[in-house]
Amino acid sequence: MITQFLLRGFDRKIVAVLFVLLAIGVLVPASNLLLSPENPLHVPTYAMSLFGKYLCYALLALALDLVWGYCGILSLGHGAFFALGGYAMGMYLMRQIGSRGVYGDPVLPDFMVFLNWKELPWFWHGFDMFWFAMLMVVVVPGLLAFVFGWFAFRSRVNGVYLSIITQAMTYALLLAFFRNDMGFGGNNGLTDFKDILGFSIQADGTRAALFAATALFLALCLAIASGIVSSKFGKVLVGVRDAESRVRFLGYRVEHIKLFTFVVSAMMAGIAGALFVPQVGIINPGEFGPGNSIEVVIWTAVGGRGTLIGPIIGAVLVNFGKSVFTGAFPEIWLFALGGLFIAVTLFLPRGIVGTIQHRFKARQAMKAARDAESGIDSDTKIQPAE
Amino acid sequence: MTTFRNAAAAFAFLLSLLFSGLAAAQSDPAALFDQLGKANFAETEKIIAELGKTGDVKLVPAFEAFSAGDLYLRKEDGKVFVARGTGATLQLFNPATGEATGEAAKGALTKLKVNNTVRRAINNALGGLTLLSPDKAVRFAAAQAVLKSPSADNLALLEAALEKETDSGVRTIMEEAKAVSLLSSDRPVDQKKLAIETIKKIGGRDAIGILRSAEASVDASLKPDIDKAIAGIEDTLKLWDAAQNVWYGLSLGSVLLLAAIGLAITFGVMGVINMAHGEMVMIGAYSTFIVQEFIRQNAPELFDWSLAIALPVAFVVTGAVGLVLERSVIRFLYGRPLETLLATWGVSLVLQQAVRSLFGPTNREVGNPSWMSGSFQLGGLAITWNRLWIILFSIVVFLALLALLKRSAFGLQMRAVTQNRRMASSMGIKTPWVDAFTFALGSGIAGLAGVALSQIDNVSPNLGQSYIIDSFMVVVFGGVGNLWGTLVGALSLGIVNKFLEPYVGAVLGKILVLVLIILFIQKRPRGLFALKGRAVE
Amino acid sequence: MSLKIKLSGALLAAAMSATALSGAFAAEDTIKIGVLHSLSGTMAISETTLKDAVLMLVEEQNKKGGVLGKKLEAVVVDPASDWPLFAEKARDLIAKDKVAAVFGCWTSSSRKSVLPVFEELNSILFYPVQYEGEESSRNIFYTGAAPNQQAIPAVDYLLEEEGVKRFVLEGTDYVYPRTTNKILEAYLISKGIPKEDILINYTPFGFSDWQTEVAKIKEFGSAGKKAAVVSTVNGDANVPFYKELGNQGIKATDIPVVAFSVGEEELAGLDTKPLVGHLAAWNYFQSVEADANAEFIKTWHAYTKNDKRVTNDPMEATYIGFNAWVKAVEAAGTTDTDKVLDSIIGVAVPNLSGGYSTVMPNHHITKPVLIGEIQEDGQFSIVKETASVVGDEWSDFLPDSKDLISDWRAPMSCGNFNVATGKCGGKGK
Known part of the structure; x- marks a missing residue:
């Protein structure tokens, strides 16, 4: 396995999380499929797809952490890569509907039929093939990230300027995808999918498989991300984050390093989007909304930036909270969510995982200090500088 | 619907019109008015034209009453009256003579319906009568x-x-x-x-x-003259069109400027990525609403002054909210700009929901004072008063802010703190308070923007959300930390947008502007007016 | 390390216990219905009112003794104007809360998002907003207007009463205006309006700078023929649109604007003096003179404790849908989805304009079309009322849908039966 190969460089925490993810990926679908609904350990299908959705968000947050936590690029447009991956998957799923659409047109999706489109736009060709669609899931976001990053990093756009133009990018895409003339279904987006690879998308078995795939991909991407950050390249990456000019003066091509990370991260976000779409059953331009991208940043911050594990926990926790609150306190849940963001920034500036790690290390340091009877300034160690 | 009588009745009526010709009964205004009671819209139009032809100036009040919906049919005898008053009984007046003819209960009367066709006919007739x-x-x-x-x-x-x-x-x-x-x-x-x-x-x-x-x-012989005249007018219009686009662009730019200028302080000068900025604008708009409500209930004669009164109120209210926000949240986050983004995003959610809980989720009505309504012609330019005032207002706000920064002691301290906090502190400037009031100032200005925006946009809890992204674009495009940059940025984005709009449509125009900003930042990574020197890094 | 295991374990446990808990709350003697309207985000502005309307109807029904001898219980959730969240919440309501029916959605996107969920889990959705048609699901009842129940009568009015010869079709760029304008364009051409006299224009969501667009309308209207605007501009963008119309001096007597998304609620945020005479087409206005309406308004004012709260068309659609559901459940003697789906077809309930609305086999309803002119007080003066019209889900004016019909009764049971080929399309089989 690839994971086996990558395992060598990892610390124990990552390995533990990898195993947990794989275990979840096996156990939850198994419990859903094999146990009877009466069994207390049975996971109902809706809970499984909900959890699957959280895992997609977790993957997106992980992708963001790679660029933000380790490379210092605060992208406010990662939702765009996520949505593009989702659209690629959605287009595949639309083509799979075939003649089962409401108008029975064998080629054209329904929304094209009733808007009087006569033939399939060129960019829809090929999406009837699964492999091509899956290729596009990583190629399209990757390409956009490459082009965008190529210009931005070469011109040394950074800090808040970079954040704002990533926001402009996702906002422009939002407006573009809203346009019906674009041929992506406009505001309604792509929906009413039937099956994936021949399996009905509504069957419990398919849902279980999708869930397992999500957990697996999350584990895989975590392994890759961890591999990157713990390699020699990763050290340079952190160097770029903390003192870009120095790294440049040392002779590294900072823009290449940034570009590579940005593209990898965008591809991961694309995969997250592709896994998201069949599980929630819709992709529409709303996913490009600047607010969504900001939320991803918040999940990452809540969980702990620059920890890889933190964003996963943050994404799952915040979204779980959102699901519970919107159901339990529909009128006032925004107070709770808004309050949470304020509280986390004020009281847990390192995020959940970051704080725990910090405490742990501080305790170790204290112990070491007591042992060695010399002080260590634990404060400067973990927290990344801006 | 009582007004929709059946076709047979209409036919009979038309016949009667036809046969009576120019008989005395026809030009008798009283009888004509009574016919209105049963007429449908098309017939009403004819009767009004007929009444207009009498040239009788005494009919003017009746026409005006009709237009305002004060013409009623008395159900018992089918006679038509002008009815005025409030409450259950209305005063009746003879429409033809204007004499008072007793009163009637509201229930015994049916209002005569007016639609656009009828209103047009009334305007025509009135025009003729009042010449x-x-x-x-x-x-x-x-x-x-x-x-x-x-x-x-x-x-x-x-x-x-x-x-x-x-x-x-x-x-x-x-x-x-x-x-x-x-x-x-x-x-x-x-x-x-x-x-x-x-x-x-x-x-x-x-x-x-x-x-x-x-x-x-x-006549066919006139056609060339008409074509020539049309071509001539169109040529002049083309020239004016360009000027009109500039005007539209300036006006859009002034809105952007107002929305962004507060952010140019909190974000540009202080470095706080203030996602709650839009909500400050919203609070300013709601302050206007409250002031207007108060005026409507207590002193309606002051309504034309409502905006002038709302300005200081909005400034103080949003400034106070900003002050509280700075003291309770932002001050712990200086030096960590990206974390201010998260906290202020949380604040914006809370503020939105708070306003939604207090005022309800629907739009609130903020009226235009009379001096902000309507438009006038300047050559071939159609200039609306509200846009003109907003442009002037945005310039005044800009200049006032500039003067405050450059000429006042507070402005001096503020610049000192942003340029070198430690040095400023050691010179005896109370930096925490300068921070707090700078943030309050930025918020207060957002509140002023809210007053202006309430005149052209929805006053709803979502108001701020629609301006926040544009505001950031303007500040970044113009160059962070430079007020002139914000001015030039806002106006040029506005004008570019308005020049693109007629050619590519509103949606594509906006997309192109965004792409343009992205490309521009590649060329000048620090915006239009980049700060130079050590403060940059 | 082990912390993560504990955390995720705890999380799963929490998720499951949440399920178990809410299951336990479901007392035996209530029937639950779901309310799926956004209470936050961009759509809260319109949808919150409908949530209140459903809650009021539930309260009223419970005063009358509930349904089937059981009290109704409304389960309110907030899908926060987020379309995937709509699907998630729909799944929650049906699978977890076991609601008998759901009242909800406003935008087409939200309906499209939940449609597969309702079909998969076999539940019922009542959708109360006017929409573009071109859909008929076994599990959805469309109590708002289809294009033929709103757009076409409105254009007829312009053609006949106002003598309009030139049309601007102004819309927000999304599916409802696109489809409606396609239908209207075909309809106008069939009425002999030449193509160059129809201008179609789109603006983005929440558009607020209308100067150029309004100037364009003015220009289009100065071609010597009577012109009118047919507006499918969506919610938020309307206020600045009308403000700009007023300020640029476009009066209803010059260029009337007839809108399909502007009702009493939207006007409540506007100074309507400059707008007098502009039109709207709906199936209900608050100013309708009918006893049922007077009663409804009274109850609404009492329920909201605010006698200034206006009523509007989607509220009437909710009212009709709710009462039809109650009647169907009582006829079926159960809330079982399949039985209710059978019994609801043909059910006629009073609407608020003084007549009856019948649930048709195509899951749309019959209702009259009203054309109203805006008045100074923010209400509408009704200038035309048609007889009851059956909602036409597959428009006759679109080439691909003119052969389709929908009939969900037993032998056919198809949402898109093609009368030309005699076959049921992709669905229903």
């Missing part, structure tokens, strides 16, 4: 009404009125109205030729409209 009014303003309005709805019927009246008219302003309009009416009459060709020239001089879209509609009916 000879002793009041200059009324004559002016009448001439304009006739100008708007050309009809050969008015020609004789117009000529009579022109003979007596002494005021040159009214005369001009009447001449134009005469030309317009003449075109659709059976007057000789040479008179029409002159009329075309007069209409050409009026200019504008309306003139083209009049000429186009006349084109179908006039």
